[in-house]
Amino acid sequence: MATDMARGADTDLVLACERRIVNAWPSPATLLIDDWVVRFAGGYSGRANSASPLKPGAELSENTLALIEELFRSDGLPPCIRLTPLVGAATLAMVKERGYVVRDASFGLIRSLDDVTAEIEPDLQIEARPSADWIAGVAARQTGIKADAGKLAAIVEGVRLPAAFATWLIAGEPVAYGMSVAERGMAEIGSVVVDPAHRGQGLGRRLIAGLMGWARAMDCQQAYLQVDQTNAVANGLYRSMGFQHLYAYETRVLELAG
Template sequence: MADMTAETRPDPALALTAALERHSARAWPAPEYVAVHGWELRFAPGSRSRRVNSLTAVKPEPGRFGETLALARKLCAQRDVPCTVRLTPLAGEEPARELAGMGFDIDQDATSVMVAPVGRFEPPASVSILDCVTEGWLDGMAASGASPDERLLIGRLVDAVRMPQGFATAFAQDGPAAFGRVACERGVAGIFHVCTNPASRRQGHGRALMEALLAWARAQGAMRAYLQVVAANAPAVALYRDFGFREAYRYSYVTL
């Protein structure tokens, strides 16, 4: 059997990206998906989350991005929503080149996807994790800026997840201080919705929350964890690096 050439040998970085993208799509599912030439056009009306309201590459058909984008714009116009393209490494160079040629800046608001081995942590007594979403968790998480309608939608989206989940709340002396969610499947844990009440920041609640989320993930058999964070959010990135997270790839959005 002939050796695989450099051109046909799988790229480990792209394989990891594809695996994390698949996991993330199941752990934070859009209510509606439309397949378009190897892309997914995702719709979640009422949500501010662009991950579930964007055109995202799965396995794009080469040379068809212009056709793909035209159809996506048509479908978005029919629903009266903006057309947003999510550019991950799976998209390749063609979309970025075409969008740049249209005058769009693709380097703004980059999100870093960070990955780490799941370490051994003891869950702090100040953090509670439940295996189902509660009204209290939704209220606390939504206090970071979600509207009442979006809060209801988030509840429906997490109810649609078909893998074990943990909903964490870190408590200060005067009540709930930080919130987060973890979803585990096949040895991989995705961490989502991490937020801390403004009045409770820089008091260690985010660190306690992460310890609890990772401890819960290990108890579910997870060996690897990932999360998504705005690359420019230096304090959050520094916290996650303390837990061993390192950047695997970045993605950005372009809204037409």
């Protein structure tokens, strides 16, 4: 049964992105339970620590939801469900009735790469694997659990598909970072961070453009990403670069007692 969240969304394209995200941002531990993927990464990142539907209209029985909740609790994490347009109506209602609260809400954006050339500026360094410097640089410019380089490494070192780990250099100094992972004609872009001292200089835009150029060189036809709905700066940047709204989703958690 279709849900209100699915209205206006291209379900096939949503599914294509959601399935690829599992590989582009791999969790150290992943379970497939019915039509859901359940992922664990020590609490780093909502996508990597949640249960997500991988089929249009995917439902969970009460017993299966209870199992998922116990799996998260045994890992010391609050049970977490991503409610994308793929979730079934009964499960959507059940999650809300059980008291899951919204932790964050995001947009899935997508862009054709037909007008992108496979060019990369010389100040953009791209590596096929995440170096220790790349991991440390990204972590150092994050806050909270996102500053944990070890947890970030556990995710990005698990990437097995063609990938670009990008570092923008100014006079040899790393000042911005990002990554992209290519799979079957689509490239995910993520982990874009710019050093606070160098923000407002257009480096994020140039870095993203470089990652799109890399994706084009990898024969990708589309680039996609996910962005927090409340991040007006990032949303404005991506929209100005031609990314279009594909879908919206909520990440809901059931807080641990006591």
